[in-house]
Amino acid sequence: MDFNFTEEQTMIRDSLARLIKDQYDFDTRRKVVASKDGWRPEMWAQFAELGLLAAPFSEEDGGLGGGPIDAMVVMEEFGKGLVVEPFLQTVILAGGFLKAGTDAQKQDHLAALISGERVFAFAYAEPKGRYNLADLETTATKDGSGWKISGHKAVVIGAPWASHLIVTARTSGGRRDAKGVGVFIVAKDAKGVTTRDYPTVDGRRASEVYFDNVTVSAEAVIGDPSDSLGLVEKVTDEAIAALCAEACGAMKVANAQTVEYSKTRKQFGTPIGKFQVLQHRMADMFIEHEQSVSMTYMATLKLEEDEVTRKKAASAAKVRIGQGGRFVGQQSIQIHGGMGMTDELAIGHYFKRLTMIDSEFGNVDHHLKRYTELSAADVAVAAE
Amino acid sequence: MNLEFSPEEIAFRDEVRSFIRDNYPKELVGLGNREDLTREQFLAWHKILGKKGWSAPAWPKKYGGTGWTSTQRYIWSEENARVDAMMPLPFGVSMVGPVIYTFGNEEQKAKHLPGILSGDVWWAQGYSEPGAGSDLASLKTTAVRDGDHYILNGQKTWTTLAQHADWGFFLCRTDPSAKAQEGISFILVDMKTPGIEVRPIKLIDGTHEVNETWLTDVRVPVENLVGKENEGWTYAKFLLAHERSGIAGVARSKRGVERLRSIATQETLDGTPLIKTDEFARKISQLEIDLTALEFTELRTLASEAAGKGPGPESSILKIKGTEIQQRLTELTLEAVGNYGAPYARGMMHDGTNEVGVGPDYSNFSADSYFNMRKTSIYGGSNEIQRNIISKMILGL
Numbered sequence: 001m002d003f004n005f006t007e008e009q010t011m012i013r014d015s016l017a018r019l020i021k022d023q024y025d026f027d028t029r030r031k032v033v034a035s036k037d038g039w040r041p042e043m044w045a046q047f048a049e050l051g052l053l054a055a056p057f058s059e060e061d062g063g064l065g066g067g068p069i070d071a072m073v074v075m076e077e078f079g080k081g082l083v084v085e086p087f088l089q090t091v092i093l094a095g096g097f098l099k100a101g102t103d104a105q106k107q108d109h110l111a112a113l114i115s116g117e118r119v120f121a122f123a124y125a126e127p128k129g130r131y132n133l134a135d136l137e138t139t140a141t142k143d144g145s146g147w148k149i150s151g152h153k154a155v156v157i158g159a160p161w162a163s164h165l166i167v168t169a170r171t172s173g174g175r176r177d178a179k180g181v182g183v184f185i186v187a188k189d190a191k192g193v194t195t196r197d198y199p200t201v202d203g204r205r206a207s208e209v210y211f212d213n214v215t216v217s218a219e220a221v222i223g224d225p226s227d228s229l230g231l232v233e234k235v236t237d238e239a240i241a242a243l244c245a246e247a248c249g250a251m252k253v254a255n256a257q258t259v260e261y262s263k264t265r266k267q268f269g270t271p272i273g274k275f276q277v278l279q280h281r282m283a284d285m286f287i288e289h290e291q292s293v294s295m296t297y298m299a300t301l302k303l304e305e306d307e308v309t310r311k312k313a314a315s316a317a318k319v320r321i322g323q324g325g326r327f328v329g330q331q332s333i334q335i336h337g338g339m340g341m342t343d344e345l346a347i348g349h350y351f352k353r354l355t356m357i358d359s360e361f362g363n364v365d366h367h368l369k370r371y372t373e374l375s376a377a378d379v380a381v382a383a384e
Numbered sequence: 385m386n387l388e389f390s391p392e393e394i395a396f397r398d399e400v401r402s403f404i405r406d407n408y409p410k411e412l413v414g415l416g417n418r419e420d421l422t423r424e425q426f427l428a429w430h431k432i433l434g435k436k437g438w439s440a441p442a443w444p445k446k447y448g449g450t451g452w453t454s455t456q457r458y459i460w461s462e463e464n465a466r467v468d469a470m471m472p473l474p475f476g477v478s479m480v481g482p483v484i485y486t487f488g489n490e491e492q493k494a495k496h497l498p499g500i501l502s503g504d505v506w507w508a509q510g511y512s513e514p515g516a517g518s519d520l521a522s523l524k525t526t527a528v529r530d531g532d533h534y535i536l537n538g539q540k541t542w543t544t545l546a547q548h549a550d551w552g553f554f555l556c557r558t559d560p561s562a563k564a565q566e567g568i569s570f571i572l573v574d575m576k577t578p579g580i581e582v583r584p585i586k587l588i589d590g591t592h593e594v595n596e597t598w599l600t601d602v603r604v605p606v607e608n609l610v611g612k613e614n615e616g617w618t619y620a621k622f623l624l625a626h627e628r629s630g631i632a633g634v635a636r637s638k639r640g641v642e643r644l645r646s647i648a649t650q651e652t653l654d655g656t657p658l659i660k661t662d663e664f665a666r667k668i669s670q671l672e673i674d675l676t677a678l679e680f681t682e683l684r685t686l687a688s689e690a691a692g693k694g695p696g697p698e699s700s701i702l703k704i705k706g707t708e709i710q711q712r713l714t715e716l717t718l719e720a721v722g723n724y725g726a727p728y729a730r731g732m733m734h735d736g737t738n739e740v741g742v743g744p745d746y747s748n749f750s751a752d753s754y755f756n757m758r759k760t761s762i763y764g765g766s767n768e769i770q771r772n773i774i775s776k777m778i779l780g781l
């Protein structure tokens with residue numbers, strides 16, 4: 001057993017932390033979020049230069065030979081800095097799918113992804129699908145050798161910045177069937193794709209994406225078009241682990257800022273951090289963060305294990321992080337008093353990001369249910 | 385003890401129900417209790433109630449109250465909540481009004497009470513300062529006597545909706561040498577007086593709900609002092625107790641539960657309405673049970689008030705539980721709308737290109753409401769302070 005980071009991972013962490021400190025301070029972020037585009041392509045170029053976009057990919061695929069732990073390191077720093085750029089969507093999600101793609105797809109897309117040229121978004125959720133990845137009304141039907149896609153994808157994070165979309169669509173079967181899920185790469189400027197772009201409450205950008213008989217070639221298919229739910233689940237579990245790491249980073253800073261505030265803010269002639277009720281609250285926040293870190297390690301380390309183990313680990317981590325993030329977020333505001341309610345302080349923005357992380361790729365209830373169902377299946381197998 | 389309404393009470397309920405149905409401004413329907421309405425929107429219903437004589441049911445009849453029993457007042461809030469009515473803001477009707485009719489002189493009553501009742505005059509609460517939040521008595525804003533004026537200097541903050549205010553009631557230090565609580569006075573200030581500057585504070589949901597209020601050599605006639613000089617703390621505490629009892633918000637939370645139920649009927653999980661799933665249905669049940677406990681605690685408090693006991697430290701229960709329920713409601717609403725909690729509707733309102741919101745209408749502002757409601761456990765005496773009050777005043781610790 002070994003919970004240490006490699007030299008490379010420590011280097012990534014340090015150089016990224018420095019970059020964020022120098023160029024991603026809270027005031028700069030505020031200006032970027034409020035700007036017309038809402039992100040900085042030049043920051044993305046720096047991420048590419050630092051090798052962040054290459055970190056989790058194997059050397060054969062043009063990467064630096066890292067893996068999920070490298071992604072975890074990056075995401076935790078992004079969480080600390082409330083970074084809005086679409087690393088999760090591009091590197092973890094699109095990258096995760098492309099790793100499973102053909103050589104031609106890798107040559108075409110992965111190289112451009114790693115160089116920072118191409119930015120992706122993952123169009124999976126639908127207005128009525130909630131968190132069920134198989135609940136698809138978007139369809140892909142055979143069209144000569146290629147496919148024709150129609151449907152509406154909801155709240156596609158990072159889509160306004162993306163040149164390409166990874167799209168899930170139903171190729172056969174009923175609306176929530178496990179079979180019949182396909183994954184497609186679609187250029188955002190393809191004919192028939194329209195978007196409605198908007199800001200999100202946590203400072204990012206998203207789109208409603210509409211596909212109206214969008215034709216793509218056979219080369220646009222990743223994996224087996226008739227049976228890719230397994231792939232989708234695998235990649236989203238990787239995204240969940242990464243998202244948990246981001247939440248850990250955000251919790252860490254929220255806790256540190258709250259403790260610091262409680263030492264300097266005086267009421268009744270004493271720092272409020274001297275009130276035991278707040279001390280215990282902050283002790284609990286500390287515990288929540290530590291447990292979240294533990295669960296993030298656990299889920300990340302189990303990503304390559306068998307399917308049931310991986311899924312249970314990802315769901316378990318997402319449940320703890322959802323609960324811990326909520327507690328830390330709410331109490332950070334509470335302990336800051338009125339100041340916590342202001343847009344001016346960073347703390348409210350950590351709270352908002354932590355809130356939204358809970359609902360990305362399934363909230364606490366969703367993952368408790370998934371975990372319970374997987375456990376029940378285990379028990380049933382054991383009983384046979 | 386008896387829970388049934390009498391025939392007279394039922395007749396009363398029908399009367400107010402049809403009055404609300406016929407008179408509640410159509411343009412306010414659906415706006416609920418948003419923080420970013422215009423002055424006219426905030427005041428529209430208040431003004432109609434003012435004309436009818438129903439804007440301040442809790443006031444004594446001789447000052448313009450309705451003379452309703454506590455049961456009638458309960459019915460009144462319930463009926464307004466049914467349409468999610470934008471009720472008169474608390475600053476005039478629930479806060480400064482009772483202070484003026486209880487401690488003010490005849491001129492002050494004659495001058496200020498009519499405008500509070502009619503909704504023509506908007507009041508702001510100038511209590512908190514950057515250094516004086518929970519420890520309100522440490523406030524530093526000064527009022528120095530100069531002939532027949534006070535000269536006010538200092539900074540107030542968190543002044544809710546002061547951008548619309550015509551008048552403010554301010555706590556100022558008039559005797560700097562006295563013990564913290566003993567040198568404070570309660571002063572009414574015309575917000576148009578030179579030297580007052582109101583600066584916006586943006587909150588985490590993007591609204592402009594509160595302000596900093598800066599006072600520089602503001603000259604206020606001495607006749608604007610309420611009660612006695614240096615006894616303002618007594619009036620301030622009297623007001624806080626009133627503020628707390630209104631804060632339970634039972635009727636409004638009931639309406640919130642109904643709304644949540646309706647959302648959970650429209651939202652689905654794997655094709656099943658959310659309301660039909662055990663997990664979510666139980667969460668709503670739990671909330672309703674907590675709300676029932678709060679409601680009956682409030683009814684008991686009202687009954688003892690009617691029996692002549694003023695709002696006591698028990699009102700801290702109403703503040704704590706009422707705000708926890710309001711927060712939980714918005715938390716569950718955000719949970720119910722799933723992915724559509726993320727779009728920032730208020731951001732779309734201001735970019736000039738898009739219409740407001742994506743996703744179902746009920747999803748708009750769900751995250752913002754959740755963020756905004758965090759304020760309720762901070763203001764009006766934070767929930768930690770309320771627990772301190774219970775520990776000290778009731779448990780004797």
Ligand SMILES: Cc1cc2nc3c(=O)[nH]c(=O)nc-3n(C[C@H](O)[C@H](O)[C@H](O)COP(=O)(O)OP(=O)(O)OC[C@H]3O[C@@H](n4cnc5c(N)ncnc54)[C@H](O)[C@@H]3O)c2cc1C
Pocket residue numbers: none
């Ligand atoms: C089953 C059992 C086995 C035990 N075994 C051993 C043993 O093997 N060896 C041994 O030496 N002792 C043992 N103990 C004793 C144990 O260490 C004491 O009970 C413990 O230290 C608490 O002391 P107390 O019971 O006097 O409670 P108190 O110290 O009087 O505490 C009462 C309450 O006040 C709280 N409290 C006290 N101080 C503070 C503070 N500063 N801030 C906030 N809250 C506070 C406590 O948390 C508790 O809730 C055992 C006790 C039990 C119940």
Ligand SMILES: Cc1cc2nc3c(=O)[nH]c(=O)nc-3n(C[C@H](O)[C@H](O)[C@H](O)COP(=O)(O)OP(=O)(O)OC[C@H]3O[C@@H](n4cnc5c(N)ncnc54)[C@H](O)[C@@H]3O)c2cc1C
Pocket residue numbers: 265267268272275277278334335336337338339341508509510511512514516517518519541542543544593594759762763764765766767768769772
């Ligand atoms: C949206 C909003 C609207 C408001 N509107 C108005 C208004 O119109 N007029 C007005 O005058 N004021 C208003 N307020 C101010 C409000 O009353 C104060 O925010 C409140 O009194 C808390 O003070 P503070 O913000 O300085 O927090 P602090 O007093 O600094 O408290 C910070 C934290 O410390 C805790 N704490 C403090 N003392 C203790 C203690 N002894 N024991 C345990 N914990 C403690 C608090 O509970 C809180 O969690 C408003 C505030 C908000 C957020």
